[in-house]
Amino acid sequence: MKHVIYSAAVCFGFLAGPGWAQTCPEAADHRAELGGLISLLQDAQSQGDARLVSDQMWQLWTDAPNEQAQAMLDRGMTRRRSFDYLGALADLDALVEYCPEFAEGYNQRAFVNYLSGDYAAALIDLDRAIALSPNHIAALSGRALTLVGLGRKDEAREALAAALALNPWLPERGLTGPGGPLEPPGKDI
8 A cells, every 4th residue: 555655655755856747749740641540451461471561550559749758657557567557557647637638648547447347447458559540459459348348249249340450460359259258240041
């Protein structure tokens, strides 16, 4: 509990300081680059080729608007990878408050909430990330997984179909196969 209080105090202390009082600048517009990468994904001949393109997309998605936002994002992602979900949420809450128009802040916070089993909170953030970045393939596929967690399979199929239309190589494509949780419903005989 002391760690959580300390993390929140540090986080809010930084926000109250003069370096954090400024308004978040607009994030770089990577839509044209992302559009080109989506075309490359759709033309990819192998999972390996698609992975290289996907890695380039992640570099664009995680390009925060400024150094302060980048530090919050990086720290939140590091904490998530270390299973410090409360610390990650503190950092990502601060990022979303500071940069409310930065889609990746919402996507990363959704991922932490998903891993914590809070699917309702994850879905709210994924919807916001997608509203800000409609072709955010990771948010679209994350939305599908979250909807599966909520037991909303028809909506999950639609969300995954939207993601697969952009990236047919997503690992989640297996969810729609025979025996998968998103296998299309069978026809009555």
